[in-house]
Amino acid sequence: MTLALVGLSHHVAPVALRERVTLDLDGAGSLARSLGDAVCLSTCNRTEIYLEGLDEQVAVSALEQLAGESLDGVLYRMQEDAAALHLFRVASGLDSLVPGEGEILGQVRAAYEAADPGPLLGRVFRQAVVVGKRVRTQTSIGESPASVSSAAAALAAQVFGDLRGRRVLLIGAGRISELAAANLASRGAHIAYVANRTLETARELARRFGGQELELGDLGRALADVDVVVTSTSAPEAILRPADVPSKRRAPLFFIDIAVPRDLDPAIGKLDGCFLYDIDDLEAVVAETLELRRAEGARAEQFVVEEAERFKSWRASLEVVPAIASLRARAEEIRSSELAKVDRRMSEDALRTLESVTAQILNKLLHLPTIRMKEAAVTADGAEYADAVRYLFGLEEEAR
Amino acid sequence: MVEVLFWPALVAYGEAAFAYATVRTSRAATWGVRLGWLAQTALLAAQVIGADGDFPWSSWAGTLNLFVWFLVGTYLIWGCRPRFRLLGLTVMPLAFALFVVARIGGGTNSKASHYGDLFLVLHVGMLTAAFAGFTLAAGLAALYLWQEHRLKGRAHDILRMRLPPLASLEFLAWRTILVSLPLLTIGLAIGVVRQSRDGGTFDERELLTLVAWIVYGGFLAARPTGRRAACLALGGFVLVVVARVALAGSHFT
Numbered sequence: 001m002t003l004a005l006v007g008l009s010h011h012v013a014p015v016a017l018r019e020r021v022t023l024d025l026d027g028a029g030s031l032a033r034s035l036g037d038a039v040c041l042s043t044c045n046r047t048e049i050y051l052e053g054l055d056e057q058v059a060v061s062a063l064e065q066l067a068g069e070s071l072d073g074v075l076y077r078m079q080e081d082a083a084a085l086h087l088f089r090v091a092s093g094l095d096s097l098v099p100g101e102g103e104i105l106g107q108v109r110a111a112y113e114a115a116d117p118g119p120l121l122g123r124v125f126r127q128a129v130v131v132g133k134r135v136r137t138q139t140s141i142g143e144s145p146a147s148v149s150s151a152a153a154a155l156a157a158q159v160f161g162d163l164r165g166r167r168v169l170l171i172g173a174g175r176i177s178e179l180a181a182a183n184l185a186s187r188g189a190h191i192a193y194v195a196n197r198t199l200e201t202a203r204e205l206a207r208r209f210g211g212q213e214l215e216l217g218d219l220g221r222a223l224a225d226v227d228v229v230v231t232s233t234s235a236p237e238a239i240l241r242p243a244d245v246p247s248k249r250r251a252p253l254f255f256i257d258i259a260v261p262r263d264l265d266p267a268i269g270k271l272d273g274c275f276l277y278d279i280d281d282l283e284a285v286v287a288e289t290l291e292l293r294r295a296e297g298a299r300a301e302q303f304v305v306e307e308a309e310r311f312k313s314w315r316a317s318l319e320v321v322p323a324i325a326s327l328r329a330r331a332e333e334i335r336s337s338e339l340a341k342v343d344r345r346m347s348e349d350a351l352r353t354l355e356s357v358t359a360q361i362l363n364k365l366l367h368l369p370t371i372r373m374k375e376a377a378v379t380a381d382g383a384e385y386a387d388a389v390r391y392l393f394g395l396e397e398e399a400r
Numbered sequence: 401m402v403e404v405l406f407w408p409a410l411v412a413y414g415e416a417a418f419a420y421a422t423v424r425t426s427r428a429a430t431w432g433v434r435l436g437w438l439a440q441t442a443l444l445a446a447q448v449i450g451a452d453g454d455f456p457w458s459s460w461a462g463t464l465n466l467f468v469w470f471l472v473g474t475y476l477i478w479g480c481r482p483r484f485r486l487l488g489l490t491v492m493p494l495a496f497a498l499f500v501v502a503r504i505g506g507g508t509n510s511k512a513s514h515y516g517d518l519f520l521v522l523h524v525g526m527l528t529a530a531f532a533g534f535t536l537a538a539g540l541a542a543l544y545l546w547q548e549h550r551l552k553g554r555a556h557d558i559l560r561m562r563l564p565p566l567a568s569l570e571f572l573a574w575r576t577i578l579v580s581l582p583l584l585t586i587g588l589a590i591g592v593v594r595q596s597r598d599g600g601t602f603d604e605r606e607l608l609t610l611v612a613w614i615v616y617g618g619f620l621a622a623r624p625t626g627r628r629a630a631c632l633a634l635g636g637f638v639l640v641v642v643a644r645v646a647l648a649g650s651h652f653t
Contacts, residue, residue: 144559161565250625273626275551284556292560
């Protein structure tokens with residue numbers, strides 16, 4: 001029973017190649033089941049096939065068939081403990097493009113559930129999910145945002161707490177605006193208005209988020225009705241100044257200016273209850289949080305190594321288990337045959353006592369060797385101990 | 401017996417005061433708060449038993465002991481969460497220091513009070529609980545001002561060293577005051593009734609407490625938001641501190 005991994009990821013393969021071998025969950029599950037004891041993990045950053053007791057070549061062929069070309073020099077292969085360690089790092093988000101991203105843990109779990117793997121793969125994937133969860137709950141690696149748009153949403157949450165029901169005004173309907181809006185919306189905010197120089201573009205984006213389009217001239221009216229303002233126009237000068245901001249507001253107003261040149265007069269940030277972040281501020285915040293992710297990554301690696309050690313111990317213990325089982329079976333066989341010789345000469349009570357006593361003697365006698373063998377299994381001596389036990393008690397001959 | 405219970409409470413509060421310093425140890429700090437508060441609860445119960453059911457906290461030191469219990473208890477209910485670590489870093493050293501002062505002043509023994517008056521028990525109990533609430537509200541308001549300052553100043557580590565959101569801090573401070581003001585009102589009313597019964601005179605400490613009551617009452621009535629609310633909560637607290645320090649000098653003698 002061997003564990004092997006064949007795959008490619010963002011580390012070694014360009015997106016043009018990765019997209020050809022990427023499968024959806026159903027496709028990955030089907031591929032894994034067609035190979036046998038296998039799990040196929042396919043995300044936008046990687047496609048990896050984990051195999052239990054199968055020839056690696058079947059996975060190579062499957063991936064090359066998907067790619068439509070030879071993958072020599074692109075595929076990586078790992079076996080046994082190295083494969084397990086890699087999976088644990090993947091599940092923990094440590095091998096991801098953005099260290100600590102959390103989506104991968106769900107993808108690992110889904111890949112495992114979509115396949116029909118054997119006990120070894122079952123064990124290693126369950127452990128991967130455990131260590132992934134541990135990394136997420138016991139480190140803060142995934143807490144901090146890794147992009148400007150997610151940092152903007154996280155900063156808004158620092159002001160308002162829960163963003164559910166908070167109203168957002170988007171000024172500019174470009175790609176960056178859309179990303180920021182998506183991040184805010186994913187936290188429950190409502191994109192209430194989209195304002196743009198071209199009203200048609202605003203209408204299209206507003207429809208996507210369930211908001212309403214707005215003329216740039218109507219900004220003053222909308223400002224009184226929103227909590228968060230995101231601007232990303234290509235206007236050559238500021239489109240909002242302190243005088244445009246309603247002065248009698250009870251709730252704070254959070255401005256995110258991701259345009260260059262800036263859309264908002266910096267003096268807005270000095271108004272009472274107003275908070276203003278421009279692109280430089282957001283990038284500085286992201287740089288700081290990525291630093292935090294890297295620092296937390298070191299702790300997460302420690303958890304991964306611990307889990308890999310546990311897997312290694314479990315694998316090693318498997319080597320001595322058959323020897324322990326044979327030894328116990330042999331001892332039980334001797335006990336039963338000796339008891340059979342005396343059972344006609346003894347009363348039922350005496351026989352019951354004798355059975356109990358001999359069983360206890362056997363258990364006590366075998367307890368220490370069993371423990372010692374399991375301990376030895378964790379070290380490199382496990383196989384030697386198992387061989388010694390088989391030799392000393394004649395278990396090999398019996399097996400033959 | 402009573403004195404024996406003081407030490408575990410003090411050690412647990414001390415542990416919490418230090419453990420809140422880092423994110424990694426803040427969980428241990430929370431346990432320190434919980435265990436310390438339980439130990440202090442046992443201490444208070446033992447004090448009551450030792451005083452034959454009399455009120456053992458009518459001295460300034462005894463009241464301080466009770467104040468610490470209310471303060472930590474309120475913190476346990478409102479703010480004992482990982483994201484309120486910095487509030488814990490403010491509250492727990494204060495609780496630790498005041499607890500030590502209470503012991504030095506003899507407030508943690510079971511000496512019976514020379515008052516056997518139910519009015520006084522309620523008066524002291526209510527006012528102490530209210531003061532504890534106002535202290536916590538002031539801590540929340542201070543945290544609000546600091547967080548607002550960091551957000552306004554666009555601190556780059558704003559997401560690295562996360563404080564509770566402004567909205568949460570504002571709401572919690574308001575809610576703490578909402579609970580504390582009725583206690584202050586009842587405590588004051590009982591004091592006034594008792595004073596008129598015994599023929600006492602209205603002193604400047606009571607006047608100051610009354611002003612604090614007006615400030616907090618105005619706070620609840622107007623429900624200001626943002627920096628204004630935080631400043632008002634802190635202003636009320638300054639009055640409470642002055643009244644409290646002044647009370648220690650005269651009201652108990």
